[in-house]
Amino acid sequence: MQKKKRNNKGFSLIELIAVIAILGILAVVAGGSLSGVASMRSRKAAGLTQAMMAQCRLDNLSGRSSTLTLRYDGSQKVYYAELSDSSGCYKSEKLGDDKHIGLTVSVGSNSVDVKSSSVTMTCSMETGAVTSLSAASGSWDFATVTVTGGRSYSLSLIRMTGSASMD
Numbered sequence: 001m002q003k004k005k006r007n008n009k010g011f012s013l014i015e016l017i018a019v020i021a022i023l024g025i026l027a028v029v030a031g032g033s034l035s036g037v038a039s040m041r042s043r044k045a046a047g048l049t050q051a052m053m054a055q056c057r058l059d060n061l062s063g064r065s066s067t068l069t070l071r072y073d074g075s076q077k078v079y080y081a082e083l084s085d086s087s088g089c090y091k092s093e094k095l096g097d098d099k100h101i102g103l104t105v106s107v108g109s110n111s112v113d114v115k116s117s118s119v120t121m122t123c124s125m126e127t128g129a130v131t132s133l134s135a136a137s138g139s140w141d142f143a144t145v146t147v148t149g150g151r152s153y154s155l156s157l158i159r160m161t162g163s164a165s166m167d
Contacts, residue, residue: 039149039150039151040150041096041100041101041149041150042096042100042101042147042148042149042150042151042152042153043149043151043153044096045079045095045096045101045103045147045149045153046145046147046153046154046155046166047166048081048093048095049070049081049095049103049145049147049155050155050164050165050166051093052068052081052082052083052091052093053068053121053145053155053157053162053164054163054164055068055083055091056068056083056121056122056123057123057128057162057163058128059083059085060122060123060124060125060128061123061125061128063125064085065085065086065122065125066083066084066085066122066123067083067084067085067120067121067122068081068082068083068120068121068122069081069082069083069084069118069119069120069121070095070103070105070114070118070119070120070121070145071114071118071119072098072103072114072115072116072118076097077097077098077099078094078095078096078097078098079094079095079096079097079098079101079103079114079115080092080093080094080095081093081095095147096149098115100149101147101148101149102115102146102147102148102149103115103145103146103147103148104145104146104148105119105133105135105143105144105145105146106135106143106144106145106146107133107135107136107137107140107142107143107144108136108138108140110135110136110137111135112134112135117134118134119133119134119135120132120133120134121133121134121157123162124162127161127162128161128162128163129159129160129161129162130143130157130159130162133157133159140159141158141159141160142156142157142158142159143156143157143159144156144157145157145164153166153167154166154167155167
């Protein structure tokens with residue numbers, strides 16, 4: 001009796017299913033990691049924006065007439081927060097690039113995308129209250145700075161105190 005030779009070329013169905021399952025698990029893990037990185041970038045940008053707002057308020061309270069500018073540099077495709085006084089810019093923080101974050105300032109029904117128009121803020125040297133915000137027209141009590149990315153972070157700015165808190 002002759003034994004037939006089996007053709008053992010290729011993979012069995014079970015082997016293919018196992019490989020596809022492993023690849024699926026790796027894709028889920030990698031996807032979760034990438035969204036975590038994007039969320040970290042937007043959180044960092046929101047934290048830097050909040051710190052620069054606080055610095056502007058503090059500088060004004062200590063007698064240095066400061067202005068905070070949130071701006072977009074189209075040639076570098078990067079968002080910046082900059083503090084300046086009568087001598088020019090004295091502190092600049094790179095918030096992130098436009099592939100990873102977005103920056104919007106809202107006051108009431110008025111919303112300004114920083115990519116299309118810079119936003120400036122100044123505070124009172126006596127009380128620290130916000131005396132001007134270029135995104136605002138008319139009277140206002142609260143403003144929101146929203147940083148988008150993997151997740152959205154909102155900074156609530158209170159006009160009377162000049163303080164900002166992250167939600």
